[in-house]
Amino acid sequence: MSKPKKVTRDSLRWLVNLCVFFCCANTFALTLSWTNNFLTISGDNIPGKSIRILYIEAFCRSGSTDRDWSETVIAHKTKLLSASADGKHLEFLTTAENIEAKHSVRATDDEVEFLWSIKNTGKSRIDLDWFQPTCIEVDRFTGRGQSNYWSRCFIFTTNGLTLLDKTHRTENARYHGGQVYVPPGIDLTSVNPRPISKDQPTNNLIGCLSADNRSLLGTAWDKTHELFQGVRICVHGDPHVGGLAPGETKTVRGKIYILPNDPNELLRRYNRDFNSSSPAAKP
Secondary structure: OOOOOOOOHHHHHHHHHHHHHHOOOOOOOOEEEEEOOEEEEEOOOOOOOEEEEEOOOEEEOOOOOOOOHHHHEEOOEEEEEEEOOOOOEEEEEEEEOOEEEEEEEEEOOOEEEEEEEEEEOOOOOEOOOEEEOOEEEOHHHHOOOOOOHHHHEEEEEOOEEEEHHHOOOOOOOOOOOOEEEOOOOOOOOOOOOOOEOOOOOOOOOEEEEOOOOOEEEEEEEOOEEEEEEOOOOEEEEEEEOOOEOOOOEEEEEEEEEEEEOOHHHHHHHHHHHHOOOOOOOOO
């Protein structure tokens, strides 16, 4: 008869984190609210009890890397159309320069899904190259401030889950502060005008670890223009649009995950939701 497998310290720590995370499962359910352009995700098991998101931040033209930000952004206005009584579902309309974007936000126990349909209602092409729907503030989640929160944030590189203080960071840019991580195939002259890292992400996930190391937050979009560690103690997954022809409609989908600190579970859900095949996280 084979010997029983030895329980490792890492597997025991993961089991404890999982039990702590779900011990209040009957009361743990994410809910949503939106006011003054800020979306709030609330839940008893979220470190800090809630996460605030600037929703949305900006629609952006191409050629943005070395240009004044005011010349890049397309002014927009967002209106809340409906909110379910249980706080699980919000419907929005965002308009700007012949752009009509209908979008919804839905919450489950540990995920939030974003569905966008963006239409050019005009007769000329619109240079909507990329946008910033979710500026996710992570100060309370990470328990850190402006100077050091990014050391708790991560992307995935060829080395697996990589904390941002372990990436190749740069400082030269039109605007200082933060760091931009650009996937392959994106024009480097049309990204955020903040410093661009030499590291390219291997998938569309960016996130952070909680202050107690028991939880993680991850976010991803199906069409990613950049991953951005910002200057508001925030993280972004900024989707790619690539312009809109007259009458054209494009769809974009995103997710936020709030999970026990298990990177492989995060990758499993990401691969499921975005038809990806990202390898397991390295230790």
